[in-house]
Amino acid sequence: xxxxxxxxxxxxxxxxxxxxxxxxxxxxxxxxxxxxxxxxxxxxxxxxxxxxxxxxxxxxxxxxxxxxxxxxxxxxxxxxxxxxxxxxxxxxxxxxxxxxxxxxxxxxxxxxxxxxxxxxxxxxxxxxxxxxxxxxxxxxxxxxxxxxxxxxxxxxxxxxxxxxxxxxxxxxxxxxxxxxxxxxxxxxxxxxxxxxxxxxxxxxxxxxxxxxxxxxxxxxxxxxxxxxxxxx
Ligand code: C5P
Numbered sequence: 463x464x465x466x467x468x469x470x471x472x473x474x475x476x477x478x479x480x481x482x483x484x485x486x487x488x489x490x491x492x493x494x495x496x497x498x499x500x501x502x503x504x505x506x507x508x509x510x511x512x513x514x515x516x517x518x519x520x521x522x523x524x525x526x527x528x529x530x531x532x533x534x535x536x537x538x539x540x541x542x543x544x545x546x547x548x549x550x551x552x553x554x555x556x557x558x559x560x561x562x563x564x565x566x567x568x569x570x571x572x573x574x575x576x577x578x579x580x581x582x583x584x585x586x587x588x589x590x591x592x593x594x595x596x597x598x599x600x601x602x603x604x605x606x607x608x609x610x611x612x613x614x615x616x617x618x619x620x621x622x623x624x625x626x627x628x629x630x631x632x633x634x635x636x637x638x639x640x641x642x643x644x645x646x647x648x649x650x651x652x653x654x655x656x657x658x659x660x661x662x663x664x665x666x667x668x669x670x671x672x673x674x675x676x677x678x679x680x681x682x683x684x685x686x687x688x689x690x691x692x693x694x
Pocket of ligand 1: 582640642
C-alpha cells in the first residue's frame with residue numbers, strides 16, 4: 463500500500479467542494495470526506511467525486527453495536543470508497559463484525575482504519591470522563607494492536623505516534639496522520655503538529671492535510687510542494 467497525501471475536503475456544500483476540486487484540473491488528489499459533507503449531501507457526493515477520478519477516504523468514524531456497524535459498513539463499502547474509519551473504542555467485537563461487513567461481493571474492500579483516542583481527548587479528560595488511567599501513548603498503542611488483531615489495516619493517529627504504532631503493530635500496519643502544518647504556517651486548532659517531511663521521517667504512511675491546502679491562495683501549488691516533500 464503506497465504512501466500518499468489525503469486532502470481533507472471540510473466544505474459544507476457540494477458546490478464549494480467541486481469549485482475547489484475543479485482547480486486541480488487533471489490532477490486527482492486522494493480526498494477525505496467527513497461527516498458534515500456526507501450528512502448534508504448524502505451518498506451522491508461520493509459517487510460524483512469517484513466519477514471525477516478521485517480516491518476517497520470516507521471518514522465517518524462509526525461506533526455502535528457490532529451488527530449495526532457491520533450492516534452500515536456493508537452499505538458504505540459498496541460506494542467503492544478507498545478508505546473508511548470507525549472508532550476502536552467500539553471494542554474488538556464491533557471491529558471484527560465491521561471487518562466482515564466491509565468485504566464487497568467481489569471479495570475486495572476499502573482500506574479500513576480505526577480511530578484510537580481522538581487528538582482532541584487529553585490525558586485529563588480521558589481519566590475524568592472515560593475512567594482510563596493509563597498513559598495516552600500506551601492507550602493508543604493498545605487500541606492500535608486491538609484494531610490490527612480485529613482485521614483492520616491501520617489507525618488514524620498523530621504523526622508523533624506513528625513510530626510507536628509501527629513498532630507495536632509492524633511496519634505494514636498503516637498510520638494515517640492529520641496534524642500536518644508547514645514551517646511558518648498557522649497551527650489553527652492543531653497542537654501536536656509536524657511538517658510533511660517530518661511526518662515522512664516519522665514513518666507516516668498517509669498524511670491528511672486540510673486548511674493549509676484548502677484555504678491557500680494556490681492550493682494546487684501547495685499540494686504539489688507537499689507531495690514533493692512527502693514522497694521524494
Ligand atoms: O485543517 P486540518 O489540516 O487541521 O484538517 C485535518 C483533518 O483531519 C480534519 O478533517 C480533521 O477533522 C481530521 N482529524 C484530525 N485529528 C484526528 C482525526 C481527524 O485533525 N485525530
